[in-house]
Amino acid sequence: MAKREKAASAAGARFDGLPDALLDWYGRHARTLPWRIGPGERGRGVVPDPYRVWLAEIMLQQTTVPHAAGYFEAFTRTWPTVEALASAEDGDVMAAWAGLGYYARARNLLKCAREVAARGSWPRTEAGLRELPGIGPYTAGAVAALAFNQRAAAVDGNVDRVFARILAAKGEWKDEKRRIADLVGELVPEDRPGEFAEALMDLGATICTPKRPNCLICPLRAWCAAHAEGEPERYPMKPAKKAKPVRFGEVYIVRGASGVAVETRPSQGLLGGMLGLPTTEWREDGKAGRLDWIEGAQEIGEVKHVFTHFELRLRVLTVESEGALPDGYELRDSGSVADALPSVFRKALKLAS
Template identity: 85%
Template sequence: MAKREKAAFAVGTRFDGLPDALLDWYGRHARTLPWRIGPGERGRGIVPDPYRVWLAEIMLQQTTVPHAAGYFETFTRTWPTVEALASAADEDVMAAWAGLGYYARARNLLKCAREVAARGDWPRTEAGLRELPGIGPYTAGAVAALAFNRRSAAVDGNVDRVFARLLATQGEWKDEKRRIAHIVRDLVPEDRPGEFAEALMDLGATVCTPKRPNCLICPIRTWCTAYAEGEPERYPVKPAKKAKPVRYGEVYIVRGASGVAVETRPPQGLLGGMLGLPTTDWREDGAAARLDWIGDAQEIGEVKHVFTHFELRLKVVAVNAEGVVPSHYELREEEGVAGALPSVFKKALKLAS
């Protein structure tokens, strides 16, 4: 028996009626978001712009809707089409992305836009979308469903949480996530896959929240085992998170008559291609040596920043730029630089202000 058949058999009649109940609720309570068309508009022949759908999905990875919305408006105003974005200068896009975090997304954003522009159009299938840079299983499923109304499953953390509660999952989380993905795929209605995906996203974001889920207004609580148990917040049951390692270093606020010293970081690696302040290596042993060209300096405090895989603690050091500054740094007006810096460097510059 094929995997697809196994998944369908596993679902059986357990969730009969759930998609209809969820879609009815979505029709009344859908969020208004700048990258969305409204509920029911697909039925009137209105087609979402795949560029806007894709851009929003990339921005929303590890980012909240309120935080991403302003960036989305800026990007679509500056680069209204995928072709416009493909033609943009790398440094302009990286500067516009500053503050959204996870900067590999911005580099892949440009690669993907340029490949789509070179192809002349977007792939219409989940498999075709997976071939593009920076598009993984969730994003491919989301874009296929939302932009092209394909019967694809868009399973993110919100959807995992909803179904972990519906099922009251008890097994290994990796196995349960695979099980959830199969079940969601089987439940996607043939005629409204895009709205079904959006409905699940909205349910997880507004009702079935990580803390204090509002079960009394949940349209699918009839099917929810965790609600019947009276302990929805118990789920999903995940393995304990490992403590993040801590790395240490120094960051330098080098001021001269014409501004503050900055550099464009190497294209590969953490914060690659972004504008940055001079900094030492970031090491777990805390033994990073001060840059050899740093002269008269004063330590003014420390900033902390959490990345995906580690926590960073940087001593902030103020430096007078009258000494020799290596040629790959440039002095730029401080007010203009601040908006283009990643968050960790913004924190340091603010501390030194």
């Protein structure tokens, strides 16, 4: 208790007792997740597996918990240790990742696993974890706290939202994010940093949600300035998002005797290393042309997909082909290959089914 009170007093008397209130709530309401040990288990000597913690954190970037959970369980069945993942074939991992999006994560996942396997162990500190491929400030803090019980702050979008409301943060968002990170870092208790991080994640995911936060049952409402104002949904006050540019192109379902034509996309660039359907360039002016080796294709509709920095609209065309495919393409059974395709190509294949 004394350690938590000391951490809270360092952040100012206003936040005295906040970590204890949050941890008490977490002990009663913690979510059961496939990568998580239960509340209080650390105190009984249960040690989280850093591989599972890290894998979950990478999967959860820009992905919901329900969507990530199935992938996590499939990954850990196939590659139960970081050494097993490090020795996996690139194509197998990219295929298993298909549908999770943000495919640079999968490439960095392999790089990181191989570096950890080569080292023989995981770095145990936030600074050491930052040196690994694909691990940024949030992931380093999360793994340090959750896996190694280091006093590190794990500040993601959920935590930003919680503390933007607690502070009723009205300043420039970049400045407020730094202020929030500093405050969270001061509040992390020395004796339970992992559970504190998990508690904040759960609070943001289940109570202090983007819309209609359930303030009546929030354990932190006594410290929340936005609740006192009566308008918690006003926060965080982020700059208005710019409209995403729209790119256009064509994608082809080329059917042969034994399936549909696919290629392994170049390792660098968007959807790098993933299986893909034949497609033109994706251009904002829509002047990518057609693939010169495909003749007589019939348009059947359009699919749309939103990437981080742009929206994509692809005309979907189908064609039957009995000739040889260009180098780099092969025929795969359409039923079995669908699961290995990124979402945008799955949409096109489904439209043609």
